[in-house]
Amino acid sequence: MESNELEMLEHIKWAVSKTNNMPLDAITPDTSFKDLDFDSVDAISVAFALEDRLGIEIPGDELKNITTIREFIPVLITAVQNKQGEKQE
Amino acid sequence: MTNRVVITGLGVISALGPNRDSFWKRLQNGEHAFAPIEAVHAAALRYPMVAEVKNFKPEDSFSFKEIEWMDRVTQFAVVAAREAVRDAGIDSSADGKARFAVVLGTSMGGQTTEDAGFRDLYENKKRVPPLSIPRIMANAGASHVCIDLGITGPAYTISTACASANHALGQAFWLIRSGLVDAAVTGGSEAPLSYGNLKAWESLRVISQDLCRPFSKDRNGIILGEGAGILVLESLERAKSRGARVYAEVIGFGMSADAAHMIQPSIEGAARAMEAALEDGKIARDEVDYINAHGTGTTSNDATEAAAIRQIFGETSRRIPVSSTKSMHGHTLGAAGGLEGVALSLTIANDILPPTANFTAADPECDLDVVPNTARPARVRVALSNSFAFGGLNAVVAFRRYDGQ
Numbered sequence: 320m321e322s323n324e325l326e327m328l329e330h331i332k333w334a335v336s337k338t339n340n341m342p343l344d345a346i347t348p349d350t351s352f353k354d355l356d357f358d359s360v361d362a363i364s365v366a367f368a369l370e371d372r373l374g375i376e377i378p379g380d381e382l383k384n385i386t387t388i389r390e391f392i393p394v395l396i397t398a399v400q401n402k403q404g405e406k407q408e
Numbered sequence: 409m410t411n412r413v414v415i416t417g418l419g420v421i422s423a424l425g426p427n428r429d430s431f432w433k434r435l436q437n438g439e440h441a442f443a444p445i446e447a448v449h450a451a452a453l454r455y456p457m458v459a460e461v462k463n464f465k466p467e468d469s470f471s472f473k474e475i476e477w478m479d480r481v482t483q484f485a486v487v488a489a490r491e492a493v494r495d496a497g498i499d500s501s502a503d504g505k506a507r508f509a510v511v512l513g514t515s516m517g518g519q520t521t522e523d524a525g526f527r528d529l530y531e532n533k534k535r536v537p538p539l540s541i542p543r544i545m546a547n548a549g550a551s552h553v554c555i556d557l558g559i560t561g562p563a564y565t566i567s568t569a570c571a572s573a574n575h576a577l578g579q580a581f582w583l584i585r586s587g588l589v590d591a592a593v594t595g596g597s598e599a600p601l602s603y604g605n606l607k608a609w610e611s612l613r614v615i616s617q618d619l620c621r622p623f624s625k626d627r628n629g630i631i632l633g634e635g636a637g638i639l640v641l642e643s644l645e646r647a648k649s650r651g652a653r654v655y656a657e658v659i660g661f662g663m664s665a666d667a668a669h670m671i672q673p674s675i676e677g678a679a680r681a682m683e684a685a686l687e688d689g690k691i692a693r694d695e696v697d698y699i700n701a702h703g704t705g706t707t708s709n710d711a712t713e714a715a716a717i718r719q720i721f722g723e724t725s726r727r728i729p730v731s732s733t734k735s736m737h738g739h740t741l742g743a744a745g746g747l748e749g750v751a752l753s754l755t756i757a758n759d760i761l762p763p764t765a766n767f768t769a770a771d772p773e774c775d776l777d778v779v780p781n782t783a784r785p786a787r788v789r790v791a792l793s794n795s796f797a798f799g800g801l802n803a804v805v806a807f808r809r810y811d812g813q
Contacts, residue, residue, distance in 0.1 A: 360671060363613050376454070379613040380628075 320348075327395045331388055334368040348389040369395060375402045409587035414647050414810055415655040417496025417640030419488035419595075420750045422737045423459035423633050427491055431737070431747075432754045435762040436783045440736045442619055442631050448603045455615035458601055459633030459738025476539060478552060479518030484636035484743075485549035485597035486556050492593065493557055496640040496652065500593070501558025509589040510550045510563035511580040512638075513572025513596030515742030516605065517546035523602035549597050549636075561589050567742065570702070571797035572596050573637065574745030577805050578661030580641050590646045595746030597636035606632070612671075614706055620739070622703035622732035622764050623710050623778040625771040630704045633738020637746030639753065655753040657808045659790070660689020666800025673709050673796055678702075678716035681802035682792060686720075689806045691790055693721055696728055698761055698791040700752045701778075703732020704739055711773040713794065718775070729786065731779040735765040745795045749805065752793050756809050761786045 320328065332346045339355055352362065362385065366377045375398040385391050420427065423441035424434040434441070441459045450456035466475045466483050469490075478486070493500050500508055521543040528534040542548060547565040554563050562583065566575045573596025580594035600606075609615055609632060616629035647654055662684025666677030686693065702713055710732075718725045733751045740747055755761055760783050767780035789809055796802045 358669070358672065363611075366613075367611055382613070 323396060324392050327392045328388070330369060330372065331365070331391050331395060334365045334372070335388065337368055338364045346388060349387060351387045353386070373399060375399055411585050411587055412644035413581050413584045413641050413658045414644050415639050415658060415753050416642050416647050416652040417492040417498070418655065418750045418753055419491030419495060419638040420636065420747060421461060421464070421484050421488050422635035422637070422740070422747055423461055424737050426464070428495065428750065431750065435733055435736055435751055436760055438736070438763045438765045438781050438783060440619065440765050441633070441738065445601060445606070447601055448606060452603070453606055454610050455617060457616065457618060457631050459631055460601060461634050477542060479521040479543040479548065480599035481514060481516070481518055481520070481597050482543070482549045482552050484599060484634070485512060485638070486552050488595070488597070488636035488638040489553045489557060489593050492638040492640045496642070498591070498640070498650070504590060505558055506560045507590040508559045508561045509580060509583050509592040510553050510559055510561070511566065511576045511583070511592060511594045512550045512553065513566050513568070513574070513576035513742045513745060514546050514549055514598055515567060515569045515572050516598060516600045518544035518548060519600055519602045519605050523604045527604070553593055557593065559593065568801040568803065569797035569799055570739065570741050570744055571795035571801055571803040572742035572745065573749070574793065574795035574803035574805055575663065577639065577658070577745055577749055578663065578803055581658045581661050581805070584641055584643050591640065591642040593638060593640055595636065595638035595749060596743040597746070598741045598743040599634045600632055600741055601634055616705060619766045620705040620735050621766040621768060622701065622705045622735050623714070623771060623774040623776065624767045625769040627705045627707065627710060629706055630734070630739040633740040635737065635740050635747060636743050637748070637750040639746070639749050654810045656756040657810045658805065659808045660685040660691055660806035662686070662688055662804045664802045666802070668800055670800070671798050673712040674800060675712050675715045675719060677800055677802050678713055678794070678796050679719045681796070681804045682716065682720050682794065685792060685804040685806045691806055694724065695790040696721070696792060697788045698755065698786065699728060699730040700748045700755070700791065700793045701730050701732045702794040702796045703734055703764065705732070705734065709796065711771070713796065714774040714776050726775065726777060728777070729761050729779050729784065730776045731762055731764045733762050745793065745803065745805070748793050752791055752807055756788045756791060756807055759785055759787050
């Protein structure tokens with residue numbers, strides 16, 4: 320995993336830990352939403368926490384197909400890049 | 409004592425127009441009312457599309473003193489109730505006013521007043537105005553309808569989110585059927601387009617970016633609307649005695665609770681509410697010719713509702729036209745069953761099915777005849793109006809055509 324992916328992973332672990340009230344070290348890239356007993360609303364709460372923390376916007380459509388923590392990483396990277404793009408404009 | 413119950417008056421204010429006729433005309437044309445919001449700074453919203461009542465001037469309908477006491481949600485309720493009572497051609501304040509009920513639905517109550525008052529308190533360190541509480545309370549609409557129309561019988565407000573007005577309609581129906589009252593003003597009102605409330609809906613991610621497309625494969629959420637839909641119900645005996653025009657008869661009411669999830673709908677819960685309405689009205693399944701769907705335009709609601717309809721009606725479900733007028737007037741939450749009850753009354757009385765607008769492509773998950781985009785002539789014997797609320801509280805009302813028998 321590259322450094323920015325690792326950084327995003329830490330953000331996601333933080334958000335999942337907060338949303339699911341569980342210890343950070345219990346969450347790995349391969350933890351699935353099913354393992355966490357997550358439904359679509361929990362995924363929305365994780366996205367909400369990340370948007371707040373990073374000042375980004377995660378489009379709703381992106382959340383639909385995510386089933387593991389690992390799959391969330393590229394979505395978050397894109398959202399952060401979009402924000403940086405906006406700043407440069 | 410069991411009375412038959414008929415609909416003799418209709419009133420509506422919505423994004424489609426200020427009254428019943430404008431509402432019905434645009435429903436028949438399949439025209440939606442969605443546009444970026446004007447009341448709130450649209451650029452501050454991720455999902456700016458709404459179905460907004462435009463050009464509404466409270467001073468055209470109310471005195472300065474009345475406006476002081478009324479939130480927008482109450483103004484809508486009273487405007488639509490006045491139209492419905494006028495349409496029924498009755499004097500609700502005459503003898504018998506104590507046997508007249510008012511049962512209204514609302515989900516959010518005086519949201520606009522609450523949002524503005526608390527913002528002033530938190531941000532501007534101002535005090536909250538003295539009439540805030542009587543403007544915000546959810547029963548304000550029912551109270552003002554009683555005051556305005558001189559009605560002194562049983563009156564209350566039901567709040568079951570998106571099913572509020574259907575629960576109210578069903579209760580009003582039962583009050584008359586059981587003989588407790590002779591007539592009722594019922595339906596619902598909602599004015600949910602305050603900045604705070606819109607931001608809360610935004611976070612929940614159920615709002616469409618562009619249009620509400622119920623049952624369509626590319627549907628992507630609801631669009632919030634505002635307004636009020638009000639019906640006057642009477643015992644058939646009372647209606648006949650004064651030679652009233654009858655739009656349709658109310659014949660059944662069914663309720664259920666999903667007891668499952670706060671916002672994810674359940675096939676079982678929806679099916680049980682429809683089944684209860686059929687049982688209450690002693691309706692055979694093959695009598696049902698049309699369903700005004702809950703049809704919110706979310707992925708899960710529409711697929712769940714379609715599955716519930718299939719569960720109740722089996723193979724014949726493909727022959728029953730099902731349309732969602734929310735595709736045009738938006739999701740008015742606690743007013744939804746009111747607007748849709750008015751729409752259904754006009755559907756039956758005029759032999760025209762309003763379409764599901766903005767439909768682009770069929771979804772195998774919603775394998776129904778959804779009357780896509782174009783209204784259709786049809787003689788409806790019995791129809792259902794579905795409402796399935798957040799919180800899993802469901803209410804279904806059954807109407808029958810009335811041919812003077």
